[in-house]
Amino acid sequence: MLAAISAATLTGAVGRPVSVEVHVSSGLPGFTIVGLPDAAVRESRDRVRAALLSSGLPWPLRRVTVNLAPSGVRKGGAGLDLAIAVGVLVATGEIPAPAVNGLAFCGELGLNGSVRHVPGMIALADATAPLGLVVPLCDMREASLVRGDEAHGVATLSDLAAVLRAQAPWPAAPLRSDDRETPASPRLDLADVRGQTVGRHALEVAAAGRHHLLMVGPPGSGKTMLAERLPGLLPPLTPAESLTVTRVHSAAGCALPEGVLVTDPPFRAPHHRASIVALVGGGSWSLRPGEISLASHGILFLDEMGEFPVAALEALRQPLEEGVIRISRAGGTVTFPACFLLVGAMNPCPCGEGVYPGLCQCSVVARARYARRLSAPLLDRFDLVVPLARPDPDELLNPEPGPSTAEGAARVAVARERAAARSPGDAAPFRPAASRLIADRLRVGQLSARGVHKVSRVARTVADLLGSDAVTEEHVSDALSLRKARELVVAQ
Numbered sequence: 001m002l003a004a005i006s007a008a009t010l011t012g013a014v015g016r017p018v019s020v021e022v023h024v025s026s027g028l029p030g031f032t033i034v035g036l037p038d039a040a041v042r043e044s045r046d047r048v049r050a051a052l053l054s055s056g057l058p059w060p061l062r063r064v065t066v067n068l069a070p071s072g073v074r075k076g077g078a079g080l081d082l083a084i085a086v087g088v089l090v091a092t093g094e095i096p097a098p099a100v101n102g103l104a105f106c107g108e109l110g111l112n113g114s115v116r117h118v119p120g121m122i123a124l125a126d127a128t129a130p131l132g133l134v135v136p137l138c139d140m141r142e143a144s145l146v147r148g149d150e151a152h153g154v155a156t157l158s159d160l161a162a163v164l165r166a167q168a169p170w171p172a173a174p175l176r177s178d179d180r181e182t183p184a185s186p187r188l189d190l191a192d193v194r195g196q197t198v199g200r201h202a203l204e205v206a207a208a209g210r211h212h213l214l215m216v217g218p219p220g221s222g223k224t225m226l227a228e229r230l231p232g233l234l235p236p237l238t239p240a241e242s243l244t245v246t247r248v249h250s251a252a253g254c255a256l257p258e259g260v261l262v263t264d265p266p267f268r269a270p271h272h273r274a275s276i277v278a279l280v281g282g283g284s285w286s287l288r289p290g291e292i293s294l295a296s297h298g299i300l301f302l303d304e305m306g307e308f309p310v311a312a313l314e315a316l317r318q319p320l321e322e323g324v325i326r327i328s329r330a331g332g333t334v335t336f337p338a339c340f341l342l343v344g345a346m347n348p349c350p351c352g353e354g355v356y357p358g359l360c361q362c363s364v365v366a367r368a369r370y371a372r373r374l375s376a377p378l379l380d381r382f383d384l385v386v387p388l389a390r391p392d393p394d395e396l397l398n399p400e401p402g403p404s405t406a407e408g409a410a411r412v413a414v415a416r417e418r419a420a421a422r423s424p425g426d427a428a429p430f431r432p433a434a435s436r437l438i439a440d441r442l443r444v445g446q447l448s449a450r451g452v453h454k455v456s457r458v459a460r461t462v463a464d465l466l467g468s469d470a471v472t473e474e475h476v477s478d479a480l481s482l483r484k485a486r487e488l489v490v491a492q
């Protein structure tokens, strides 16, 4: 009266194999689950019993004990429901034990016997290899991505019982994975943006050289509109990046695109009231990836950056440096990718008019307090600190579309090729006038040593965008103008 069923549980973005041992014995009827289950797993008892009964399958009026092994690993979520139900059916002889040999089961049960979506199916599918894997029909394409024909989908517990009793074949794969699918969002195009020559140029420089970008401008200067169009300038994800991004989005339970694999660079724009856990990841047991990981190989856009709590902004510094985030909790330590291009937007001052000389009504004290919200080390992460003004009415009313995203993306692709073709020791030479301009700014204290490094990097990207083999004075002065807004947001 003992059954052992293979399953898996999710920790962070990694699946861990779990053996679900079900023991049915005589004695007072009862149902106990042991082996570090979380609250959702403990509630499995009610879901499993209801699902079996509503599927026309018997519930044993005996003592049922479920042990989740290994007992040292915490088990989170409802994805063990299906394995527990199958274990009960095998232990009571409703399903022949040989039928489950070589199979693992991952799925949540509805009270009506439906088999429901669980997050992180890609990681769970990895963890159960080389066993065949039975998953919710809606998750089958996700599981098939890594397990191919070894993944089987079922929509209900009674469908599964019929297959395991050799009364029916495995259901066919669905054409669409499920109703979690988001309709393909229309690609936002830079052709919709009127004017904004400086902003457009800054986007191309950011995309070409992977420079973090802070846009400083009053409300209505189009900061959000520009940021949303930056992913379109980035090259499509490489196959390896695509798989990394898809795994993280799967582990977070995000809707995946029609073809399962995420192929476009992600764009994430968390609100400034989002919790630190939502931003960087974590949580008590299941250790979910946060926005910075969901933005990997894409854009993390922080609108109204000055409104984010200081602690949230400071939490970005380590991942910005390392490209990964490590989260330690009692449940263990997990590492998520966090390799994103950071785009911030903020007002220059509380009244927002600080980019226009003479218009700002803020006191010196108020401006200084506002500027202090971004710490110097965080501000230093931005190679580009660009002042934006509202487009003038003529530009706004111009019916002609602006230059398109496709044109910009082509320039970015060429610039990236130029940079990639250079060996590290073979950087584009700086013309004497270009070096002189940087040295002058350093001498008068307008640039720090770190600033020199950043301006040089940006100037090189500008040269790459213009197809120039050498970095000229014009490229350097362009790079200097692309950080001009620093003086507006640096605490004096």
Ligand SMILES: [Zn+2]
Pocket: 348, 349, 350, 351, 352, 353, 354, 360, 361, 362
């Ligand atoms: Zn102001």
